[in-house]
Amino acid sequence: MSAGSNPGAFGAQTRISLGASLRAGTDRTVAALYAITLLLVGFGLIMVLSASSITSYVAGQGFFGGLWRQATFALIGLPLMLLAAAMPVTFWKRWAWWLFGIGLFLQLLVFTPLGVEVYGNRNWIQIGTSFSAQPSETLKLALVVWIGAVLLKKEPLLGEMKHELIPVVFPGAVLALGLVLLGDDLGTVMIMAALVIGALYFGGVSWKSLGVIVLGGVLAVIFFLVTSPNRMARLLGHADGDSDYSGLGWQALHGKWALAGGGLFGVGLGGSKAKWNWLPAADNDFIFAIIGEELGLIGAILVVAMFVVLALVMLRVIARARDRFGKAVVGGVMVWIIGQAFVNIAVVVGILPVLGVPLPLISSGGTALIACLVAMGVVISIARDGTLYQRELAEGKLLR
Template structure:
């Protein structure tokens, strides 16, 4: 009998034990385009300097104005809020102009902007629509907002003079050939002088000199124009008793501590109190109703008191860097429009900054010009940021495109010669 093996039985399925697996977080990679697609190195450097100075200015306006605004208006953040809104609008306008506005459009825009800004300035200075502050009638209210048209006259003068030198080589012009830009400068200065703002007139004259120098005007012609401009401005200074008193007090060494020299001496004492490292941001003594215009024309004194000599050195270094960038832009292009605009930007921003500092330290008499990007004033901040946007657009085109590009002013000049 054969032994039968038991039928094979199927093995029971083994239970599957799922071990916990730690899953990594879901990540997404966003590839940003390189900065070179937005702007060249000079334009990026200029925008970085402008943004830093604007941010630093907001901080110092808050510190310098909070005490006076709390005591007078009851709102310590009033000036800071206004300046913040102007900063947002100005930075937005700067970026739009730098990335969207073509240089060829600036040539078409220049005469329109000049006529509009000068017309608004004349309306402000000669009609009841204007507002007088400190003896200067240079403000007008538009839709409930106070605007200073003279700041936009500066910007339009830059565009108008740059457009002229783009069409007419300055090195070929004598005094007679320069009558059109001289007339433009005289109209701008005269419109601002109607509002009795000598400080802005001086900056407009400085802008014109920068345009003539970088536009290629010969040195002998510049010398003749400089002597004539100095004589005119000296006549303007002597035409007002208040200005004459300030000039006399400054030339005599500023001994009238309780009168004409009060503001200058308070600024000097604020700088002395700051020393090397300052008393700390927010701890200024001079802003407690001692120093007039602490958040505007004399904000550098508060900066020196709160951040010391080191803080002022950083501030001065930023404006020196702006000068270097403007010179680089002017030196790297054969386009006369860009070169003249860079020279006038240098004269406006850097020249006005050092004029303001000269007044604060007592090297120059008081004539009232704000510190660019830093002093309180929405019109001034927006105008200077627009100027930076214009130069960024020109610098970007100069670096990224050949001067023979049809959209570039130099390209059209080249096409005309070929």
């Protein structure tokens, strides 16, 4: 009997066909996440090599010193991303509280003898002469996973402000951000605050609670700005067009000059003049300036486009997520990585004052790269579960 004369066979074939279609769509989503992440990391390695070659050579590490260091971190981070992606979503839900506790513990280490200051911020730990790490990067990931788990657990109570704010905001987020702020790293705190708001928004918290959180955050930022002479000097200097060439305006001005020198098509890969010790943090916070100088406006726009595409794919993952946990975690990670990317770019082009945040997945920096890669692994884990969930929904509807 043909499938056309057998309704049961036709239904079975339809279910198989639809299931295959959903699997293909899912595979495309997961493949897109892998592809964009690997593309950004690969591009970052090339640009780190170019931006750090001169300073690495002067430091006695050879032209490839910066590249080897960053490549080592990538070789650690990529397997961890694959491992995180292979984990079931239930793993992240089950261990969320432990991860948050570990993140807080690591951040506390910066206030022990292991802690060191970098550019005035006590946000690093140093073990011996060869190992250093920035615990706040690990805390970002732990915080967003924990928020997702708490929102899922309290789902029946959401809609009441006290349950939306406790314990996610008080004491959770306040404790995490406060520990980082004690190290005087306001730039990282602002990114973490945006991450929290993003996780709460996509996790379905009410507008009333979000309004209270945003208002409190804005007032806190204003307070910590006006009570810090250094931050106020940077803000006022930025408002004055970074005219203090020999002082606080040096880095911002040289970053803009590097961008302007690139023109439409750039001076060519490796041809930057700014990286010859004219631009501080050329391979880190200001690597976008080197991208613009060497690859021109076209190259800079392509970098922006990659982050935009990554955001769109993450939005698709959020829309297909099984529950509030997946939506909150992916939303938080999206605001973290995409938001931080655009803050970094805004600093380089002169829209914002210098904040000291790297360009995710591209800038040099081991802890930041590894944390972002593991975060992308968690997003992929949720994307895979979302695909399974969509397939279950579709098959359930057909069976009815």
